[in-house]
Amino acid sequence: MTKLHFEDEAELFAYKAWSTLKLKPPVDLNVVAGRLGIRVEERQFVEEIDGLYIRLPGMPPIIAINNSYLKPLVRRRFTLAHEIGHHLLGRRVSADERLFFFDTPKTQRTLVERACDRFAVSLLMPEELVRHYYSELSYNSENRVAIMAERFGVSKWALRRRLSELGLPMRVKRAR
């Protein structure tokens, strides 16, 4: 129940962001963060760090993204969306309390981390739009993944995973 609850909440947050901020793909994540009062900083960290979320009393919440050349733009976008998820899911924790999340490629996939990933996926690639583009590009199934990934500002790998979880086959076999 808890797992469903966390991930459902994450999806709901993403849905609300799309409906209230009238977003368009690729989502401008700085707009989303800005509306939530989060300051976003880019900084070069060691390779092991993707990003971090810090909330301290008396200061605006801060997300720092590792802008090292080793982190491609699409990866940074996913990290930023994931950290925004930490902010939203952390709102149930009293504002007087400090919150820190240090995300690395090996961060343990706890319930919260999975929910933040769910938020990032739903924010960057909302189901309705994924299905819409998928069907719109049915004439070009060979390049569909690349085109859709570009439209959403995500990696092809992330797009393939999204298609897979929505039960949308990558390539449709042509009838002979």
Add this chain to the structure above:
Amino acid sequence: MSRVSEEFGRLIHDFLKRNNMTFRAAALKTGISAAYWKDMSDGRVPSEEVIEKISSVFCELDENELRYAAGYSSKAEKIDAVKAVEFALRGNTQIPEEGKQQIIDFVKEIKERYSKENSAN
């Protein structure tokens, strides 16, 4: 039998030495006996109440640092932001020391920046 922490003893010993303070002088200021101060400097872990008391008398003795060395959990409300981040990073095995230092420096920087912004407003 009381617990012993070498790290705790070192903190107490170094504090007394740094301030050229005898056990007796420390006892007079805190109401905790000189013998007990000696035991603490040898590493005897006191109760949480004693830690609270000595850190409230001597500002130089950070309560959470003492608690950590003594094996007690930190008091969240007592921790300075930078120290809180240091504590949070201590158990992290995925981030190398260099990365931890980068994060701590980043937090120091933003803390300074926002305190300047606040004082300007």
